[in-house]
Amino acid sequence: MKIRTLTLSAVAAMAIAPSAHAERGSSGHVNIIYWQAPSTLNPYLSGGTKELESSSLVLEPLARYNEKGAMVPWLAESVPTVENGGVSADLTTITWKLKPGLKWSDDTPVTSADVVFSWKYCTHPEGGCAQNEKYNDVKSVEALDDLTVKVTFGLSKPFPYGPFVGAQSPILQAKQFADCLGAKAPECTEANFGPIGTGPFTVKEFRPNDVISFEANQNYRDPAKPAFATATLKGGGEATAAARSVLETGEFDYAWNMQLAPDVIKAMEAKGKGKVVAAFGTLVERIMINFTNPAPGLGAERATAKHPHPILSDITVRKALSMAIDRKLLVEIGYGSAGRPTCNVLPAPEIYKSSANNACLVQDVEGAKKLLEETGWKAGADGVRAKDGMRLSLLYQTSTNAVRQDFQALIKQWWKEIGVEIELRNIDASVFFGSDPGSPDTFQKFFADVEMYANNFDGTDPEAYMSNWSCKQAPRPETQWQGNNMPRYCSKEYDGLVAEMATTGDLNERARLAKAMNDKLMQDYAILPLVDRGRVSAHSNTLGGVVLNTWDSELWNVADWFRKK
Amino acid sequence: MTEITPAPDTDLRPPRSQWLDVWDQFKTHRGALWGMGFFVVVLLAVTIGPYLWTIEAQFIDIRARNQGPSFAHPFGTDQLGRDTLSRVLAGGRVSLAVGITAMLLALGLGTLIGVIAGYFKKLDGPLMRFTDLFLALPLLPLLLVIIMLFRDTLRAAVGPETGIFILIVLIIGITSWMQTARIVRGDVLALKEREFVLASYSIGTPARRMILRHVLPNVLSPIMVSATLGIANAIITESALSFLGLGFPSDFPTWGRLLFDSTDYLQQYPERVLWPGLAISLTVLSVNYIGDGLRDALDPRIRGR
Numbered sequence: 001m002k003i004r005t006l007t008l009s010a011v012a013a014m015a016i017a018p019s020a021h022a023e024r025g026s027s028g029h030v031n032i033i034y035w036q037a038p039s040t041l042n043p044y045l046s047g048g049t050k051e052l053e054s055s056s057l058v059l060e061p062l063a064r065y066n067e068k069g070a071m072v073p074w075l076a077e078s079v080p081t082v083e084n085g086g087v088s089a090d091l092t093t094i095t096w097k098l099k100p101g102l103k104w105s106d107d108t109p110v111t112s113a114d115v116v117f118s119w120k121y122c123t124h125p126e127g128g129c130a131q132n133e134k135y136n137d138v139k140s141v142e143a144l145d146d147l148t149v150k151v152t153f154g155l156s157k158p159f160p161y162g163p164f165v166g167a168q169s170p171i172l173q174a175k176q177f178a179d180c181l182g183a184k185a186p187e188c189t190e191a192n193f194g195p196i197g198t199g200p201f202t203v204k205e206f207r208p209n210d211v212i213s214f215e216a217n218q219n220y221r222d223p224a225k226p227a228f229a230t231a232t233l234k235g236g237g238e239a240t241a242a243a244r245s246v247l248e249t250g251e252f253d254y255a256w257n258m259q260l261a262p263d264v265i266k267a268m269e270a271k272g273k274g275k276v277v278a279a280f281g282t283l284v285e286r287i288m289i290n291f292t293n294p295a296p297g298l299g300a301e302r303a304t305a306k307h308p309h310p311i312l313s314d315i316t317v318r319k320a321l322s323m324a325i326d327r328k329l330l331v332e333i334g335y336g337s338a339g340r341p342t343c344n345v346l347p348a349p350e351i352y353k354s355s356a357n358n359a360c361l362v363q364d365v366e367g368a369k370k371l372l373e374e375t376g377w378k379a380g381a382d383g384v385r386a387k388d389g390m391r392l393s394l395l396y397q398t399s400t401n402a403v404r405q406d407f408q409a410l411i412k413q414w415w416k417e418i419g420v421e422i423e424l425r426n427i428d429a430s431v432f433f434g435s436d437p438g439s440p441d442t443f444q445k446f447f448a449d450v451e452m453y454a455n456n457f458d459g460t461d462p463e464a465y466m467s468n469w470s471c472k473q474a475p476r477p478e479t480q481w482q483g484n485n486m487p488r489y490c491s492k493e494y495d496g497l498v499a500e501m502a503t504t505g506d507l508n509e510r511a512r513l514a515k516a517m518n519d520k521l522m523q524d525y526a527i528l529p530l531v532d533r534g535r536v537s538a539h540s541n542t543l544g545g546v547v548l549n550t551w552d553s554e555l556w557n558v559a560d561w562f563r564k565k
Numbered sequence: 566m567t568e569i570t571p572a573p574d575t576d577l578r579p580p581r582s583q584w585l586d587v588w589d590q591f592k593t594h595r596g597a598l599w600g601m602g603f604f605v606v607v608l609l610a611v612t613i614g615p616y617l618w619t620i621e622a623q624f625i626d627i628r629a630r631n632q633g634p635s636f637a638h639p640f641g642t643d644q645l646g647r648d649t650l651s652r653v654l655a656g657g658r659v660s661l662a663v664g665i666t667a668m669l670l671a672l673g674l675g676t677l678i679g680v681i682a683g684y685f686k687k688l689d690g691p692l693m694r695f696t697d698l699f700l701a702l703p704l705l706p707l708l709l710v711i712i713m714l715f716r717d718t719l720r721a722a723v724g725p726e727t728g729i730f731i732l733i734v735l736i737i738g739i740t741s742w743m744q745t746a747r748i749v750r751g752d753v754l755a756l757k758e759r760e761f762v763l764a765s766y767s768i769g770t771p772a773r774r775m776i777l778r779h780v781l782p783n784v785l786s787p788i789m790v791s792a793t794l795g796i797a798n799a800i801i802t803e804s805a806l807s808f809l810g811l812g813f814p815s816d817f818p819t820w821g822r823l824l825f826d827s828t829d830y831l832q833q834y835p836e837r838v839l840w841p842g843l844a845i846s847l848t849v850l851s852v853n854y855i856g857d858g859l860r861d862a863l864d865p866r867i868r869g870r
Contacts, residue, residue, distance in 0.1 A: 101810060261644075263631075263833055296717040394725070402829050405815040409645055412816060413625045423725050424814040431709075440713060447717075 006026035025216050025229030027563035030543065033252040035242040037209040037235025042127050042192040043168060044122050045185060052167045053256070054233050056107075056553035057214055058197035062096050062115070063161070065551035067279060069349040069460040071161065075099060075110065075171060075198060079161075081470040091505050096164065098147040103219040104173050105202040112143035119151075121162060126182030126340075127308040134162045134169040158505040159461045166459055167553035170199070189311035200226035200559035210235060220559070227545075227562035240264070241291055246538045247274040253540040256554055262336025262402065265536070274541055278458070278534040280336045282348050282465070283456040285339075287411075287528040288486045289318055292393075294447045298496030304476050305488055310390050312449060318525035319391070321450075323371070324414045326363035331531050333410065334403040342532035346518040349460050351507070353517040358528075368418045377419070385419035393421040394449035399429040404452060407530070408506040428561070437480045444475040446486050454533055454535055463510070466517045467498045469526065489526040590862040597858020600851035607848055611657035620648040622655035622818050631834065640840050644830065651825075653840050656818035661848070663733055663803045663819070668795035670738030676788055679749025680776055684757065693750070700743045708736055708806065730812050733806060737799045745791040752784045760781060786860040793856030797849040804845075820845050 031407075038054040042044050062076040071079045077097045080086020087094045102110035119141040122129040139154040141163070153162055163169055173196045180188035193206040198221070201214035214231040234252070239259050246255040247268040256275065258265060269276050293307035301307060311317055312426060327341035343357040377385040377392060385392040396412065398404045405426055412422040425448065427441045432453070440447050457465035468471065473485035494517060501513045521527050537554060539546045545561040574583030591597055615622075630646035632638055640649035682692035712732060756762055762779055770778075805822015806812035813819060823841035832838055861867050 104840055261829055264829070265645075296721060333627075333630075400815075402826065404824075406645055408625070409623070409647075409816045412626060413623075424816050426815045440717075 006058050017020060022222070023224060024218075024226065026122045027227040027561075030201040030254070030561060030563075031232045031252040031356045032231065032256075033237070033242045033245055034235050034256045035237045035239050038212065038233070039208050040192050041195055041203060041206060041212070042172075042185075043170060044131055044172070045132055045192060049257075050062070050235065053165070053553045053555050054212060054235075055170070055195065056167045056199065057201040057231065057233070058169075058195055058199045058217075059172065060197065060199050060202060061166055061170045062098070062164040064166055064550070064553075064556055065460060067547050067549045067551070068280075068483045069551045070104060071165065071460075073099075075102060085401065087160055088190040088257060091153075091160065093150055093152045093162040094157075095144070095148060095150045098149070099221070102196060102221060105217045106173075106194050106196050107219055108173075108175065109556050110198060111146050112149045112172070114171050114174045115149045115164060116141050116143050117177065118169070118172045120170070121172055121177055121181060121185070123268055124182040124185075127185045129185075131168045133298060134166075136162060138163055149414055156503070156505075158501075159462070159463060161459075162500075166551075167556070173197070177214075177562055185434060201231055204230075222559065225559040227560075231558075243268055243538055246540055247271060250540060253543040253544065255538045258338075258538055262332075262334070262338070265338075266336070269538075272541070274538050276337070276536060276538050277546065277548045278536045279532040279548040280340070280348060280532055281456055282346070282462075283454050283533040283535070283550075284342060284345055284529050285407075285452065285454040285531040285533055286345060286452050287321075287452045287530065288446070289321075289526055289528065290446050290449050290451070290486075291488045291490070291526070294353070294449065296447075300477060304489065307476065309392070309449070311392060314375070315525060316371055317377070320368040320371045320418055320530075321363045321415060321420065322360055322525050322528045323529065324418045325360075325411060325528065326414065327361060327530055329363075330344045330407055330410065333406055335531055337535060338534045338536040339516070339531040342529050343522065344518050345527050345529050346462055346466065346514060347523055347532045349396075349530075351511045352462055352514045352518070354518045356515075356519050356552065360522075364416075365414065365417055372418060379419045383416075383419055384421045391421065392419060393423070395423045395425060395429060396450050397425040397432075397448040398452040399432040399443075400426045401429065407452065410516070421534055435482065437482070442481065443486060444481045446488075451486070462514045463501050466501070469517075469521060470495045470498045487526045489521070489524070491524070493521065494520050569705045587862045590867070591858050594769065594854075594858035594861055596854040597861075600854030600858070602667040603847060603851040605842070607657065607851070608661065611654055611661060612793040613657070614654040615651065618651055618654060620651045622647065622651045623758060623816050624648070625804065633836070641836060641839065643826070643832075644682070649681075649837065649840055652818040652823055653820070653844055656820045656823050656841065657844060658850075658857060659730075659813065660800050660803060660820040660845070662801060663730065663737070664796040666734045666798040667737035667741070667799035668792055670734060671795050671799075672788065672792050673742075673743035674738065675745025675791065676749055676781075676784075680753055680784070683750040683753025684772065684776060684780065689750070692746075696743050696746050699740070702740070704740055707740065718806055722835075726817060733803055733812060737802050741795060741798055741802070745795070747790065748787045748791060749784050752787055753780055756780055782863075785863045789859045789863065793852045794815055796852050800849065823828060 004028055004119050011159070034050050034054065036050040040051055040314035041055045041058060043052045043055045043059065060074055060075060062070050063079050064074045068515040073079050075098055077099050078084065080094050080096060082089060098110060098112060104110055109382050119135060119138065122131055123138070124134050137153045137155055137157060139152045142150050144150055148160045151158065164171065176191050176196050177188065180191055193208065194203040200217055200220050202217045204213040204215045206212050212233040216226050216229050220226065239257065242255040243258045243265065244261055245252045246352045248271045250273040265276055265452045289312050290303065291309055291313065292303045293309050294303045296302065298307055331339040331341050341361050343360040344354050346352050370387055377387045379385050396408060398408060408424045412424060415422050431439055431441050432443050435442055435444060443451055443453055468484035469489045470485065471490035473483045473484065474490065475481045497513055497517045501510060504513060535548065537548055542564045543561060545557065549556050549559050624647065625859065628647040629642050630644055632642045634641050638648050638650065640653060642648055656681065678692055682689045715732060716728070719732060722728065723731065764774060765779055800820065803812060803819060804824060807819055807822040807825065820841045824838060824845065827837035
């Protein structure tokens with residue numbers, strides 16, 4: 001009798017074993033740590049990455065981006081395009097079709113009414129929706145039948161994948177949020193802290209700015225997923241402690257965003273408990289050149305287009321500055337495997353990546369010296385070059401951050417070698433990136449000659465990003481110093497390319513235009529790209545199925561995660 | 566025959582200056598002597614040192630990064646290959662200059678306000694409320710505003726490093742005099758009721774003379790203690806400022822910055838925090854001991870015992 005039971009259970013075990021992660025809940029519990037703590041689970045009420053990513057366990061969009069930046073249908077049956085008739089020929093409408101049979105975690109069906117509601121929720125005139133720009137130019141969203149939704153834009157939209165795509169604009173349940181529209185949105189604490197979703201997990205308990213407990217969603221569309229029965233997302237702390245908890249002590253299975261020095265990470269990884277994974281997106285550490293004169297003597301006209309920069313208006317100086325930088329060494333010192341040298345401000349996705357500027361990968365100090373010498377910048381007694389009484393003396397600012405200060409010191413030395421005198425300044429990150437028009441130290445005001453920071457763009461379409469450097473985007477007093485064109489770069493040719501891209505729908509043509517814009521900026525040396533920075537996360541050796549994604553939430557495929565035996 | 570011959574006075578010692586007595590007393594304090602010795606060595610090292618050890622503190626030799634102690638680099642090198650010894654020497658120059666100047670400023674202000682508040686009853690209330698006001702001021706926002714307002718003007722007038730030096734010394738000075746003022750005021754209030762002060766008052770000694778002759782020498786010991794704590798405080802405040810990006814440019818070494826820079830590497834290269842850390846703590850300790858010895862030496866009640 002006993003033997004029979006044993007044999008039976010052995011047989012049963014063998015039957016289960018090969019598909020150990022093919023059954024819902026079979027992997028037990030997973031611990032995730034985010035060193036910034038989520039304060040809500042409603043991504044429409046917060047612009048923070050931590051909120052977007054933690055809510056992506058529960059809420060899902062119609063389509064999302066995979067690790068290559070390509071769009072994959074998620075709640076929708078397929079991604080609508082002009083070819084399959086989902087996008088109208090005049091590029092003003094897009095029609096999404098939901099997968100049939102989808103259920104919310106409370107066992108009610110997902111319908112097109114929920115999609116329409118999500119749009120209404122975010123675009124309510126009284127409400128402050130953090131993801132408003134996703135719904136830009138949307139004129140109406142209508143339910144054609146229970147599973148079909150038509151989005152109509154007020155103008156021709158070459159890239160109509162703003163609404164309902166990616167972690168920023170998921171679908172909310174209309175029933176749950178019906179009374180939470182507009183000004184009442186932040187008051188619906190229960191809904192915001194425990195949204196009903198379609199994702200692999202449901203919220204069991206949410207403690208704001210601390211811990212979220214999840215359970216597997218019993219109504220998830222794939223009956224075999226998720227492999228984990230429960231999940232905990234712990235928030236707060238700092239990057240070093242989070243990395244240690246995964247790589248050294250093994251308390252946690254997944255840690256997000258490891259901004260640590262390469263040696264530190266390497267030493268932790270050597271303990272053998274976990275692995276560091278990196279993926280590259282569009283984040284580029286760059287030096288911006290100021291085309292306007294930031295001299296304090298100019299008063300209100302300081303750093304505006306009225307006064308061109310006395311030194312940096314000379315392209316040979318800008319070019320020499322770029323030539324003197326050893327980008328490979330910067331990567332080695334600052335980022336290790338989490339970075340790679342780049343000569344483009346638009347490094348990805350692949351189709352937009354230009355190869356016309358790769359010469360900058362090789363440092364050429366002698367060439368830079370020669371270039372300056374030839375154009376009349378002669379070295380003085382103290383080694384600093386001068387021309388027409390203007391000394392090559394620059395103020396170089398960035399935010400306070402150990403890696404950035406190392407970069408500053410290194411670059412200062414290289415620039416000193418070619419005869420440029422540099423004064424360094426570092427500013428507290430919350431002030432530097434604070435955009436406060438009252439502060440003189442913001443990166444928009446740019447009261448310095450060169451400044452360094454990193455920037456990227458959401459999603460995969462570079463149109464908005466590349467239009468950052470059109471003349472009208474320059475921060476100036478009339479715009480309360482807002483705008484994205486920090487260098488105050490202004491070129492008719494560039495503005496022409498921006499205008500052309502806004503009306504071009506063909507993907508290949510758009511790629512050509514984006515590359516042309518990138519090359520124009522690079523060859524004018526308005527921006528000196530340094531490092532293409534990857535996103536670095538860490539996961540335990542026993543956690544399988546992790547695919548790091550820089551184009552969407554990092555937890556985008558959490559349904560596929562499993563415990564390795 | 567009444568010739569008076571002065572009786573030979575065996576007790577009569579040759580006249581001595583008061584400061585010699587102070588020095589005699591100071592010498593009996595072993596810790597103070599060691600402290601003074603160390604402080605002089607540090608002062609000499611940071612003033613003369615950079616002329617003897619000629620590697621430039623800001624020079625980057627990237628191939629020699631993260632090295633341990635060797636003959637070429639006795640203290641090793643940092644993550645960019647800068648020589649740690651020359652950075653500690655150059656950093657000490659700045660840190661000590663900031664510490665001492667800011668301390669003197671804070672001490673001067675604090676003593677002045679403390680003595681006036683304690684001595685003149687009418688001014689006590691307003692001056693102490695003024696002190697409360699300063700104590701209640703949040704340091705960081707104040708610093709942000711001051712630096713924002715004056716940085717560019719000073720930078721244009723005297724250059725980035727001197728400009729920041731003046732600013733930092735001023736800021737630390739005007740935000741750390743309050744404790745000294747409080748302590749001094751309390752002591753002055755107590756002194757004012759003592760018999761010798763009353764006696765002096767009864768023969769019509771003017772206030773100015775009273776303060777300089779009777780009050781100040783007797784409150785010297787708390788002032789000395791404040792001074793020693795003040796140097797330490799100023800060095801630490803300067804470090805915190807550098808860390809926030811409000812201090813000197815990031816490549817300009819100070820002890821505080823060296824310490825902050827190396828905390829990231831605490832696990833891999835623990836020796837790197839050691840040098841600036843030792844320099845700061847030993848300097849602060851030695852200054853404290855000097856203060857201790859000076860207090861004993863300057864106090865007439867202890868002296869000679």
